[in-house]
Amino acid sequence: MQRIGDAPAVRRGLIGAAVALSALFLLLPLVAIFAQAFAQGVGVFWANVSDHYTLAAIGLTLFITVLTIPVCLVFGVALAWLVTRFSFPGRRLLQTLIDIPFAVSPVVAGLIYLLLYGRNGWIGGWLDAQDIQLMFAWPGILMVTIFVTCPFVARELIPLMQAQGSREEEAAVTLGASGGTIFRRVTLPNIRWALLYGVILTNARAVGEFGAVSVVSGAIRGQTNTLPLHLEQLYQDYNTVGAFASAALLALIALFTLAAKAGLEWRAARREA
Amino acid sequence: MSLALPRLTGRRRVLPGFGLSLGISLMFVSLVLLLPMTSLVGQLSGISLAEYWAIISDGRVVASYTVTIGAAALAALVNAAFGLLLAWVLVRYEFPGKRLLDALMDLPFALPTAVAGITLATLYAGSGWMGRLLEPLGLQVAYTWVGIALAMAFTSIPFVVRTVQPVLEDLPQEVDEAALTLGASDATAFRRVILPHLWPALVTGTGLAFVRSLGEFGAIIFIAGNMPYETEITALMIFVKLQEYDYVGASAIASVVLMVSLALLLAINIWQGHFIKRLHGGRG
Numbered sequence: 001m002q003r004i005g006d007a008p009a010v011r012r013g014l015i016g017a018a019v020a021l022s023a024l025f026l027l028l029p030l031v032a033i034f035a036q037a038f039a040q041g042v043g044v045f046w047a048n049v050s051d052h053y054t055l056a057a058i059g060l061t062l063f064i065t066v067l068t069i070p071v072c073l074v075f076g077v078a079l080a081w082l083v084t085r086f087s088f089p090g091r092r093l094l095q096t097l098i099d100i101p102f103a104v105s106p107v108v109a110g111l112i113y114l115l116l117y118g119r120n121g122w123i124g125g126w127l128d129a130q131d132i133q134l135m136f137a138w139p140g141i142l143m144v145t146i147f148v149t150c151p152f153v154a155r156e157l158i159p160l161m162q163a164q165g166s167r168e169e170e171a172a173v174t175l176g177a178s179g180g181t182i183f184r185r186v187t188l189p190n191i192r193w194a195l196l197y198g199v200i201l202t203n204a205r206a207v208g209e210f211g212a213v214s215v216v217s218g219a220i221r222g223q224t225n226t227l228p229l230h231l232e233q234l235y236q237d238y239n240t241v242g243a244f245a246s247a248a249l250l251a252l253i254a255l256f257t258l259a260a261k262a263g264l265e266w267r268a269a270r271r272e273a
Numbered sequence: 274m275s276l277a278l279p280r281l282t283g284r285r286r287v288l289p290g291f292g293l294s295l296g297i298s299l300m301f302v303s304l305v306l307l308l309p310m311t312s313l314v315g316q317l318s319g320i321s322l323a324e325y326w327a328i329i330s331d332g333r334v335v336a337s338y339t340v341t342i343g344a345a346a347l348a349a350l351v352n353a354a355f356g357l358l359l360a361w362v363l364v365r366y367e368f369p370g371k372r373l374l375d376a377l378m379d380l381p382f383a384l385p386t387a388v389a390g391i392t393l394a395t396l397y398a399g400s401g402w403m404g405r406l407l408e409p410l411g412l413q414v415a416y417t418w419v420g421i422a423l424a425m426a427f428t429s430i431p432f433v434v435r436t437v438q439p440v441l442e443d444l445p446q447e448v449d450e451a452a453l454t455l456g457a458s459d460a461t462a463f464r465r466v467i468l469p470h471l472w473p474a475l476v477t478g479t480g481l482a483f484v485r486s487l488g489e490f491g492a493i494i495f496i497a498g499n500m501p502y503e504t505e506i507t508a509l510m511i512f513v514k515l516q517e518y519d520y521v522g523a524s525a526i527a528s529v530v531l532m533v534s535l536a537l538l539l540a541i542n543i544w545q546g547h548f549i550k551r552l553h554g555g556r557g
Contacts, residue, residue: 002450003449004449004467005365014362017358018362018374019374021358025355026378026381026430028396028403029427030380032395032396078294081294082295085290086288086291086294094298096538096539097306097307098306100538102538103484103537103538104488104534104535105487105488105489106490107488107508108488111511112313115524122315146305147305166287166288169288170288173289179290201382204385208385208388210385211386211490215512228386228388228491231388232391235391240395247392254383254384254385255383257379258376258379258383259376261376262375
């Protein structure tokens, strides 16, 4: 079978160029993170990671992520069910709307929350009178994190559920199954891997969000500093090794995300074969 | 409401959960996505059109638009070429390490932007691995406009690769054969036969990469140098105004950024819808 670009020279040239450019632009930064983090040995790396403020930042980041994931799950599943199982006016509009967080600059995302819930905003002003402060505290960080991560689960589920169609669920209805049973016994087994990958993506973004969080957090060391904000402070203080120790932890989560995706794709390919 | 809706769509709903999923989705979309945006309108309704114009057309702010759009355009163009090359190599060839290369493509999405930012800044600074090689050649990347474009290209490359890849995978072998049996060279066949199939996806991916670059913040601020009028991006301008407690100024600039990115998102969605319709014979 004759195909375009099959001549050995063309083939080798293109593969060579792709590998070389990827190594330079993608792999080299990844290597540099760990090289910088361990530049002064494992002991210094460990001292940086187990530093009081770093641990506090890790704690806050995990806390925010653990709260974000269930919210995104409920929204993602509800939206995917709605737009793939029913047709109604405004369905396309809804699908466009959920892409908003992908198009909005993270700084703008942080700003609109700050304006609404900050002391001068119309909701924030009222909350302030009740002595409730959302901005420059963890609830603000949580709110913007939910904003930037909410499309991921829905975006993973919608194409899959659209492709699978609703015949199995309709069959379950005719057999008299309740809504809860249909979801648990028919839908969930079909979408669980996409759901898992959606959660992994949500996790990666929730842990790493920087722009939106830096607007609403106030970045108080030990209190409202997430891990990305903490590494920024260390970097600005010329504590490069400390900054890269935190960066290495975040890079490990990124690597886990890539491995999970490769694993899930491998699994899907094996099932098709 | 539940009585009227089935008539609107002309079809009875068989599956349960319409009301519940509609309720959750609408509540979420209005509270989380739309309500916060109204705060921009509220903030800006206090100033006159002339004041608004004065803020968004201020020299330093206009310079930041030029820097941001210029660098994002360069990054998008570079990514169009680089992304096309990578998608082609990943779909058409088998070679050792291919799986690893494929996984590596998602790194910019998985890696927190601040991590990418400090890493690129360290690599391309005068003392970094890349900086040491490039600066003797007179090429300064860190703290220049080129560095901004580099950071933008890094964070947005997966958009092009992942949009073009599936379209290339679906292209039947016969397309290649037909072109080659008619005697076309590889280059001509690619340009005349393959590219027409790919360019809708290529434009979509490049457009998404461009939108992402316009709003990017974390990856850029470390490598940009952030010199007013020279290497200051618009997202940073908003941040600077906020730190000066100039909420109106921040809102005015943010409204420009928001309108441009939403307009581009809408344009990309319409473009993609049009193109999908053409492929699937009218079924979106």
